[in-house]
Amino acid sequence: MVAFRELTVSALLALTGAAGGFTGREGPSTPDAASIDIAVSGVERSAGRVVVAICTPDSFTRETCPFRASAPATRGTTQVTVAGVPPGTYAAQAYWDANGNGKADRNFAGLPTELVGFSRNHKVGMSRPRFEGSAFTHSAKGSALAITLRTIP
Template identity: 35%
Template sequence: MQTLDKPSLFVAAAVLGVAAASASAATVEVRVSSVVAGRGKVNVAVCDKERFLKDCLYSGSVPAQATDVVVTIQNVPKGTWAVLAYQDENQNDKLDRNLIGIPSENYGFSRDARGKFGPPDFSDAAIDVGDESTVAKIKLR
């Protein structure tokens, strides 16, 4: 029986780890509508419940070139996630707000979730991500 040396074991473990991670991760295709063409970029984040509206684990952006854009987020693990998007017109990488805290840039959430006096709850925007590619539609408001 042949035994592997430590470097070979490390490489084998790394290959198996990458294969396992990619097998349990999927792509989330975020289709954002009502984008104002030519004004900055559209930022998208895919968040778990713990990081919802904070520092989300998965994100991406595309230039605001048309009324509808698609942002593809890869390697999202299976589970329940919420997706948010906003049009960053001045490209400062944050959702700008007015003096009383109301967003001054267009934004939206998966499942068209809306809050009454603030952002929606995670459960209102939650989508399930499985092994296959998942589509999340968001209309900016």
């Protein structure tokens, strides 16, 4: 159980940018790259920022997702657009930086105290989120996603 919990905590720490991730940098763009528009719901008040990262299988739940963007939080639903994403299969992860300190705050156990969510509204339980549960196909015409933010159990 301890090893399982450590795996879950480390995955969530990576998701929330504990080592400086979600800084707003974007990956390389290609001529057929297009935007991904994400409606992030569950934002409790208009404070801080909502941060979204678009990830490859190797970067999902890590701080190395190649495409990311943020927007000022709007109570209810916040729109975030990640520009310049080449066509492919990705998964999105999001969090609400409620206090605007540029990171996802954590409790004494290392779990995020701010809300997080994944594409396809993949729910986080007692195991690390899987890329396959959040994966979507992005085309050169662009994509639209909806993510609901939740507390980590």
